[in-house]
């Protein structure tokens with residue numbers, strides 16, 4: 100099983116500004132001062148090994164969309180703007196696309212009108228979610244005056260499938276179950292299991308005081324998973340300060356619950372749209388430091404998602 104991240108920002112897409120690109124170029128030139136590169140390979144090796152990710156790359160700007168590979172069909176979680184890049188990576192693709200929705204906030208559905216496979220006759224697109232009004236949200240998004248092409252004009256076969264939290268489903272070769280999460284209007288996490296391996300996709304979820312109890316139900320939902328994709332939009336200060344009750348969690352509570360539930364890999368996700376790449380480098384380093392303070396023996400691996408990251412499990 101492999102997980103590919105197509106969109107990792109929270110709340111709103113966030114593009115790089117010219118001033119930020121300029122700062123990266125200056126940072127790279129400063130680091131290269133006095134060095135001589137014999138050939139292109141030496142230059143690429145310097146970029147890959149000696150420049151921090153915030154200078155040589157970017158965490159990206161698309162809103163939530165991930166792909167889980169290893170099933171019989173295409174499996175996607177959320178239809179944020181990352182869905183456009185996913186669709187464009189498959190020119191002329193034919194097949195069945197399963198799209199699982201965490202909730203219907205705009206940043207999780209706004210990529211769908213630009214999803215090329217939805218315009219190709221013969222493709223089948225199945226959209227799953229726990230919220231009533233699933234189909235109405237997609238139809239409204241493509242109604243006047245918001246968008247010129249109505250949902251029925253997309254030529255793929257598009258169907259909507261309401262789910263229930265107390266059921267375990269089989270889709271695309273995965274066992275799938277959901278869990279309700281604390282978020283304005285509710286959100287739902289998904290656990291996908293195949294051949295003894297599992298991925299939990301858990302975004303737009305605020306964990307409050309009760310998360311510190313060892314019998315907190317969410318711990319069972321994520322227990323022993325190979326990869327937990329976790330809403331860590333906020334720093335600890337954000338989460339307990341003026342952004343309490345906004346529906347998102349911090350990197351700190353993510354580490355604490357991942358350790359408690361024996362998670363193998365934790366991937367921080369749904370990044371704050373106002374933070375820049377340097378801030379994310381620091382957030383990742385701080386999160387790994389916090390793990391060392393919390394548990395000297397934990398083998399938890401920590402990632403910070405970026406558009407284009409792929410994790411194999």
Ligand SMILES: [Zn+2]
Nearest residue numbers: 109110206303
């Ligand atoms: Zn969101």
Ligand SMILES: [Zn+2]
Nearest residue numbers: 202204282303
């Ligand atoms: Zn939301």
